[in-house]
Amino acid sequence: MKQVTFKGKPVTLVGNTVQVGDQAPDFKVLANDLTEVTLNDSKGHVRLISVVPSIDTGVCAEQTRRFNEEAAQLPGVKVLTISVDLPFAQARWCGAAGIDNVQMLSDHRDLSFGNAYGVHIKELRLLSRSIFVIDSSDRVTYVEYVDEVTNHPNYEAAIEAAKRAK
Template identity: 45%
Template sequence: MATVTLKGNPINTIGTLPETGSKSPGFSLTKGDLSNVHLDDYKGSKVVFNIFPSVDTGTCAQSVRQFNKEAAQLENTKVLCVSKDLPFAQARFCGAEGIENVEMLSDFRDGNFGKAFGLEFVDGPLKSLHSRAVVVLDEEGKVIYTEQVAETVDEPNYKAALEVLMDA
């Protein structure tokens, strides 16, 4: 269990992020067209998971915008923005914002991603949503970077997440 804060108040997750050097947990996430994707669908590409509670909050929306901007410069890298928002809400946001360089994925069906990555909140006002985190995988699905953002309203360290891709 990890403890983070929401505006200074402690809240807990179901577990902890996967360890650097470990193989990524498997998952099934839902795309905008309601089809499912799995870890194996990204084999051969580096993957950046931008994980957050809801795209309908300022910090979450900004993280999608920032990763969208950065993703245009990345080679052989997929940036996956993951929340429990419905795919319809994710698509509405991307359309309104002109977001085209990241892939929006939803964990709304069964929450298996949040549970497998140790990110589901187990208490507090955001219970059952995902905590804010970044996880980076190499081309073989090995975890090469993680950041559990300590204060939920803060943005992740974009620079650190992207720099690890240069070394991978």
């Protein structure tokens, strides 16, 4: 299991570590209108999944804004942002921030995504900052588990991976 810290202190990640080449695990999260969303709902598309602990924090907000901007330059790529924030809070934040190219999804109910992708922080019941690119045949083509949860991911590497995925 990958070693990750939160504000310099080690945290425990629950679930299975996902690696490049793996078949992408399925998950069940909630859209802002409370409908269930699974990996299969975007089958046939490249997916860039941006995982943030809470949309109401600075780095998470910047990460979401950055991928929202980049999504316009990624034709055929579905950009999903997943956190454990309530769907209502996500919708409010997106409306205030003008986020419209990223689909915000909530893992608050079951931590289905967090456990399937090994990003559920046991001590905090939050998701660890990470990025996954999944190709149109549901293979994982890029993975970044950010070592320190309060740091930014490697945006350029993730975007390039999404462009290369088919």
